[in-house]
Amino acid sequence: MKRPLVSLAILYALGIFFFRKITVPISTLYVLSVTLLMLCLLSTKKQRIFNIFLSFFIFFLGAVALKNTQVLSHSHVSQFVRSKDNPYIIKGWIANQPFSDNHKTSFVLRTEVIKSGEHSYSCEGNILVQLKGRKDLFYGEELILRGQLYRPFGGFSASGRSYRDYLYDRDVRLMMKVKTEADLIRLHKTRGFMPRRFALWLKGRMEKVLFRHTSSLTQGVLGAVILGDKKRVPRFFHNSMMKSGTLHILVVSGLHVGIVGFMILFILKLLGLTRRSRSFIAILSLVIYCFMTGVSTPVVRATIMAIILLLGSILKREPDICNSLALAFLFILLINPRQLFDVGFQLSFACVISLIYFYPKMRMLLRIQQIRFACLRFLLDGVFVSLSCWLATMWFIARYFRMFSPVTVLANLIIVPLAVLMTLCGFSLIVIGGFFASLAPILANTCDFLVATLVRVNTFLVNLPLAFFYLG
Structure with missing residues (x-):
């Protein structure tokens, strides 16, 4: 097979998809998977038969992986909760970066011990904790909490997904409300993955530089675009970007990872480092940036593909973009x-697949390379990139958000370059402002101007006739 990882990724995903609603004992799936694996080993000399058995094995492997996430162990914390009215005492450590505002602090707690009444039990699993007021907590910190445990509420949206589904997909089965300061005990011990602790510490330092001189609007937008913190984005701006189909700008993704990688490689090249050294440092930096921005799906995808590209540069081999995308796909699943x-x-993934498939065909159809004017070629390339992404994502946006935005292609042509300038300026503020405080206000004012321009342009676009409309 020319692109074996693509075939494996599709088969694995089909196994997950088809067995999502089908009730089959996981033991049956294990037996089928082991049997197919044995048949693969016995038919290695017969290529066609081997490929058939391997395809079925990968298909059922996806089903096993999904069913395995649905089966909770006897020590899972949710197995010990009998009533939401009784208070429970939980010991564990913070598994993500806590978010705080003036009203509450929320975070995911990796549980270790649960106490109900006089009985204590060792446990595992995650719970979403909500504390009243602002608390200065950090990733990896050990805590003892007292409060009520309850299951997330259901209630289906237009897409058929509920908040409970959203939390279940992130391995969170319970929520806990901690009402008073006395119900929180800090053990002053640190757990967690050390590289992630370092990344989040670095993120805190970057936030201080970024937020010291900028307006609240710029803080929210740049916090989302650069650091992956979307909770500070004003609701009006979030809704406006959704209407124009440019909400992806506020999500750290391939565009932002590419900018970070380019800046790192450019700086290292100015310092005179060899290509191999530049690539290794860039890989390490991108992994730290991935942890810093919350290890979201778009960042993980872009980071894996960037690492494969950089490894190809080190090994002097041209990576296949389809196999790289399939590897990222499989890694996440x-x-x-x-x-x-x-x-x-x-x-x-739909956006990247569409770019790989539609964009080259559009260029060939109109013979872009034969156009003499560079500015026209650049403009048409931008149109085709925007159109390719829109063709892939409009179906998902229509389904999940009940919205159709014809203005998206035009909006991306204008807003994406603005967002690139804004992101570069934001990173410049962090790097230069951290060492030369006197230059920080100049860069901060530039960031404020670019964000304000972005808001005005996007508002103008969504107010155009037939820019967007709701479905159903």
């Missing part, structure tokens, strides 16, 4: 098969 049903996962 092996860790969490339920991501296949996440809208962010679907939009991210």
Whole structure:
């Protein structure tokens, strides 16, 4: 097979998809998978038969992976919760970066011990914790909490997905409300993955530089675009970007990872480092940036593809973009098969697949390379990239958000270059402002101007006739 990873990725995803609603004992799937694996080993000399058995094995492997996430162990924290009215005491450590505002602090707690009444039990699993007021907590910190445990609420949206489904996809089965300061005990111990702790510490330092001189609007937008913190984005701006079909600008994705990689490689080249050294440092930096921005699906996809590209540069081999994308696809689904049903996962991969398939065909159809004027070629390339992404994502946006935005192609042509300038300026503020405080206000004012321009342009576009309309 020319692109074996593509075939494996499709078969694995089909197994996850088809067995999502089908009730089959996981033991049956294990037996089928082991049997097919044995048949593969016995038929290695017969290529066609081997390929058939291997295809069925990968298909059922996807089903096993999905069913395995649906089976909870006897020590899972949700198995010990009998009533939402009784208070429980939980010991564990913070598994993500806490988010705080003036009203509450929320984070995911990786549980270790649960106590109900006089009985204590070792446990596992994640819970979403909500505390009243702002608390200065950090990733990896060990805590003892007292509060009520309850299951996330259901209630289906237009897409048929609920908030409970959203949390289940992230391995969170319970929520906990902690009402008073006395119900929170900090153990002053640190757990977690050390590279992620370092990345989040670095993120905190970058936030201080970024937020010191900028307006609240710029803080929200740049916090989302550069650091992956979307909770500070004003609701009006979020809705406006959704209407224009440019909400992807506020999500750290391939565009932002590409900018970070380019800046790192450019700086390292100015310092005179060899290509091999530049590539290794860039790979390490991109992994840290992935942890810094929350390890979301678009970032993981873009980081894996960038790492493959950089490794190809080191090994002096040209990587195949389809196999690279398939490897990222498989990596994410092996860790969490339920991501296949996440809208962010679907939009991210649909956009890249569409670019790979439609964009070259559009260029060949209109023979772009034969156009003499460079400016016209550049403009048409931008149109084709925007159109390719729109063709792939409009179906998902119509389904999940009940919206259709014809203005998206035009909006991307204008807003994406603005977003690139804004992102570059934001990173410049962080890097230069961190060392030369006197230059920070100049760069901050430039960031404020670019964000304000972005808001005005997007508002103008969504107010055009037939720019967008709701479905149903």
